[in-house]
Amino acid sequence: MTVRQQTGPPRSVAAPVDFTDFYQAHFHRIAVQLYAYLGDHAEAQDLTQEAFCRMLERWPRISAYDDPSAWIRRVAWNLATSRLRRMRTAVRHLAKQREEHVPGPEPDRVALIRALATLPEAQRRAIVLHHLAHLSIAEIAEQVGAAEGTVRSWLSRGRAALAGQLTETRAEGNRA
Template identity: 85%
Template sequence: MTVRQQTGAPPDAASAGEFTDFYQAHFHRIAVQLYAYLGDHAEAQDLTQEAFCRTLERWDRVSGYDDPSAWVRRVAWNLATSRLRRMRTAVRHLARQREEHVPGPGPDRVALTRALATLPAAQRQAIVLHHLGQLSVREIAEQAGAAEGTVRSWLSRGRAALATYFSEEAPDA
């Protein structure tokens, strides 16, 4: 191994001239191939450029290959495949991060929510747990720490208040 190879020094003038000729002869063809693969012209050019930069770093070795353009093409395709893989991963990640848009509540739900908000907390809790949560009076009493008779009273008063609320709201609707 020469000193230049060990230190990563730039190629000498003759070698640089060979690389320039090689670059001019093959860049466009490889970039077009990557463009067809990726569908993005700028990305294809960037990746082809990166492959040639890597080739330049190893030009003393790569220039001795039977077909140095095959090495550059392989590097460029590997870079393109890696880029596509990273983009797919990013798209999947972003898809999981998207907010799901659900339609807002309908007019009946809004009216019920407003009506429930007018009830005292204990009556509202009893109505919601019994009618929406489908809990029995006994289960509500256990959860609230109240007697079953008290829960029945909350349900009765809450239903009466809701009936009054909706009968008063009906003419306005």
């Protein structure tokens, strides 16, 4: 006579319970346990639902266990513990992040940007490339495909327009 050893949880002799009945009988109880553990009602319900979804995929096998509620409870608690671990890791990561406070632009910079915006595009590009990108007149001419004399003209006109606008802005600021 050959004796087969059973692997896995012990099998029940009773007929399997309907999944819907099992769900209705156990969902609330497990969700309440997870709520007490996590402190978040919606999260507890989501994790309980996830555990039941996993159970449904394996229902024909799990329904034959002596205590299917032990399986669902263990899976739900494992999911909750994993969620807490991920949240703690995220909180530790966020705690290590430093908030950088960058001062806003100075009033002079704001005035310059506004004044540059009023210039024709060619003059504005020449001013920016020459004074901010530190390109020579020859480099600007090559980049934009214009003669060096044209670039000099753009720079001259652009500087004159900026000087007029920035002088007016400064005079208005002094009157206030």
